[in-house]
Amino acid sequence: MELVWATENLLIAGQPHPGFPILLWDSMESCAPANQFFRHYLLRGAIGSKRSWPSTGRAMYDYFSFLQAHEIDWRDVDRGEAKSLVAAYRDYCLVDCSLALSTTRQRLTYICKFYEFALKEGWVKRLPFAYEERASRHAIGFLAHIDSRGGRAMANDVMPRSHKALPKFLSMAEIRLLLAAAENVHHRMMIRVALHMGLRREEITTFPQAYIFDPEKAQRTERNLRIRLNSFDGSGIKTKGSKPRDIYVSRQFMAELYHYLTKVRGERASLNKSPQKALFLNHSGEPYAQDGKSLNRIISEIGKRAGINVHTHMLRHTYATHTLVSLQRNPTSGLEPLVFVQQQLGHSSIQTTMIYLHLVNEMADEAVLAYQDDLNALAEVV
Template sequence: MKSAHMYKKEFMEYLQIEKNASPLTIQHYGRDIDEFIEFMNSESITLLDCDYPDIRVFLSRQHEARFSRRSVSRKISSLRSFFRFLEREESVKYNPFLNVSLPREDVPIPEFFYEEELDQLFTISDLTTPLGQRNQALIELMYGTGIRVSECVKMEVGDLDFSLDTALVQGKGRKERYVPFGQFAGKALKSYIEEGRNELASKKQEDTKRLFLNAKGGPLTEDGVRLVLKKMVKDASLTVNIHPHKLRHSFATHLLNEGADLRSVQELLGHEHLSSTQIYTHVTKDRLRNVYMNSHPRANKR
């Protein structure tokens, strides 16, 4: 009889070859399955005799360990897919995760920058240096398009079309989409490509097509982007938290605040489901108050 890890290996190959899943998705599935295999070993059960009561014990352990609802939901989804694969291959009789409901998630309101804060970030880079030009192009592109940090670091110079002011984005699940960028991002990108990027690229013998390079001429990583943004916030003397997704949140929030429709924002962000975009329908307290004061017939208009 095959071991649980052998079944896991077959499932990983299925995800890669048949489902064309991204390496990160495969990594997450693998981690969740490994955790469940470890649980089964501790309870002396196998994939073949795993049943709903065992699932309840597993979920109670998750609760005791204080995992977030989001993490538990992901694990249930991963294991449900794993057992669905095993059932299809006739390796198990049925899927014990089939009727396990996902815990209701607490959806936090996304953090975003106010426009005044962004103005400070846009003026902090030293545009006479290669890294300053890169940083300016980086933040203008991320805020100007709302792309994910993973999409940003994978972007190549050839993905930019300056005649149409659009960028080709390699999104989640290897889905491609085109996003427009404005004049500020276009100007910053051109300056960086024509000057700063060439100087950075000359520091490394191997040529790379990646758009954003680090100080040594290699491709800029996601962690590198986080460090760049953290330093920019510090240099701008802003007392706010910073992470790359905050620029994406700001992009969506500002578009909706200015009247953009939800479907268009969904397409720009590359969301598969509209529900993912609806978390951005919050508005700032100031704007909410202004709408009320300017629109309600019984508001105090003086």
């Protein structure tokens, strides 16, 4: 029998769960242990974003296919071989398939979780891997002085050691080239939103026009204006995990957004008879797909014209890095730069944001001007 990967639509507690991964044999018989694991692991919220569910299914499908091709039972954890089942699959991914280290680690994470679940259910007598103590790469942070781990942590011994590369970002010169190459005014404004706000791809494509207002008529007089991103306010914005957060936008950029909304957006809005909530519409007057993958293609193509290798998330890294540099060079009373950037980006843990400190250190010897001021100045020449 051949293994088949598919998805199904589940209705749980009255709520639809589309795209739920399942494994089937070619006889359409369910691969029960794997599917029982899916329901346990995914539906209890171990993975917050449902868009990540398919990758879990594909990882399990690929592992079971690997075992099937070698005529090995997944429960045969006491084979007496020097290399365990999971370790053999790891080397197959890295050596035979030349998969990226991050992709291999992601797959192994799901597979190891499956075996931990299988052990708990009594399907196997032991795990096909062990745990070992490794040096922890966690950055020094708040309360680090009372951390009793001594820089060590327990890790899965089949998991390849990670060598996480620093995120890439654009210099101000590259930003100028990118914006100059964006001849389409709608595309250029989406790029500027990413650079000014540090939004995720999905947040850009679902950013609502309801959040835009004329700053000249606002009672607030601050230089930066606060916007509340809330997936439950009826505006249509989609944030990661539906978590609300506040972001700050300069008055000048808000004025440019208001001009775009009232003077430019109508060109595309008129192509569709139905009113749309999203600020940005495609060439047919429809909202972009919520996953925002088309935005990646648009920005990548603009980058090629500018001679720059760029994608949407790199613009988010660019915002974070330059904003952190500006705040550190021009400290504001009562504002902690790293915490501010964490809140703007919507990171659950400040450890995630601390990666940008390494980038800032690399830029320490460069003459970096205030990021928002430079971006605002670009509007006058582009």
